[in-house]
Amino acid sequence: MEHGWSQERLVHEIERYARQRRLDVASTPSLRVYVSEWENGRRPIGPLYASVLRALLGLTDRELLDRTTSVGSVVAGYDELVDRIDSSHNLSLGMVDTFMAQTELLRTVDRQMGAPALVDQMQAHLAALEESLTFAVLPSTREPIARALAGAATLGAWQALDVGATERAWRHYELGKRAAAEAKEPMYLAHAMAEQAYVLSSAGKPDLAVQLAQEAHRTVGGKASPRLLAWLHAAEAELLAQAGRPDDCRRSLDRAAGALPSGDTDRDPDMLSIFLNGNHLTRWRGNVLARLGDDNAMNDLYAALAGMDATFTRARAGLHCDLAQAHLAREERDQAVNHLRQARLLANRTGSTRHRARVDRLGADF
Incomplete structure (x- = not known):
């Protein structure tokens, strides 16, 4: 078996991958039969499982769908790996800008029409960014991609929270935090942490939510833009209200008002995820x-x-x-x-x- 996996291990990996992405796959006993029949060439691989196996094993469509090739017979794919590394290394800043523009489009559609219609597009967008980051090698290439991923993952998490997919929201926030840390962007990290606190509050953990929001303040320290600082204070105020701490809540509202820049501008030029005036x-x-x-x-x-x-x-x-x-x-x-x-x-x-x-x-x- 490719990767040295047993059939049982492959079944486990398929199920884990499906859970993370909320895919509907067959039961464990049925998957065991499918894997055996795939290896023996007795069952064709359908589109859903082809997409899963491509991600897990690095197989191409031709390798998966060719009736003469079994799942376990593919040789090590160094040529494909090198191609992917070269592609990520040559990723231009223009391509990163394209990723950012796509995030912006998804943000605009979400704001006006809602998140449910964007689930597939957001998943595909995050997958493309993760793929690019996975095969990027040097920090000069990885950091711009990681910054784009941090912003997109946090948006995807908020959309997931809005449609009630709380576990997906939590995982997207974790992805955003990891990407922000790699990009060396404390503002993106603090923003993801503070938004993640809303998941905790909705789950009946208001005190822990407040602690996470306060940790976001400490994480960004003096590196927060004035608009992000105001946003963090306002978010903390809302979480304090939900935790039943009215006096602390009002103090945080006062801090938010004191930190917010004057004028009608709402977009933070230092962090496009923040809208606040x-x-x-x-x-x-x-x-x-x-x-x-x-x-x-x-x-x-x-x-x-x-x-x-x-x-x-x-x-x-x-x-x-x-x-x-x-x-x-x-x-x-x-x-x-x-x-x-x-x-x-x-x-x-x-x-x-x-x-x-x-x-x-x-x-x-x-």
Whole structure:
């Protein structure tokens, strides 16, 4: 068997690969039969298993699908390895820019239309970046690819969290953290850590989530851009609210306001994953105050709604949830129902499992 694997080991590797990528493969007993029949040439290899075996064994389509060639008979593929190394070594900065542009396109579509339609595209995009990084040799080649991978993996993780795929989200955040560390980009690392804290909070670990967000602060130290620093403080404030620590939460909101640069610009030139300006922070503060049951949330939320970019469809769904929660705290049921109706419509449009679940929780009070 290629790689010196037994049939049982190959079955195990297929199952592990499938779990990581949420692929639907046959049961263990059936896989044992398939592997045996593949080796003996009695069963053709279908497209799903061909893609898995290509990744696991480094086999080409011709080697896999040729009826005269068994899975275990392929010679060591040094020529193919050298080709891949050469391709990654010659990867131009223009190609890295292409990867970044694709991430940006996926970010824009996600913001307006939601994450469910992008699962396959994001998986393919991350796989291409991982492939390029795997066969890059020198730091001068690896670091730009790793930086691109860090940004893409964090976006993929947030999309996975939005559709309820929490384990996939966690794995993508781990991938983003490893890539950020290799790229020597502490800002990307801190951003991935702070977003990963949301997975912990959603999983019922709010105190651990706060600790991870605070560790993100320590990780980036004094190397954070002002906009990222404001974002980290705001994220920590939200997590503190979820952990039931209102005083600490309000202090973090004040720090976020103090760190945020003035002006309408929302994109951080030093880190394209960050969108934050005064209007965004007002919306975020309203969200946090609504979670605390603070009556001051209302003014912030309506101000944010008036100034919100119409293309931020999913964010608008969240804002209507916040307004519903704020009205419920004031026992203004008619207004709450109206905002819940709009939130549900937008959440259904984007396919956001996270927002639909929140709408259901708030609606349970009626």
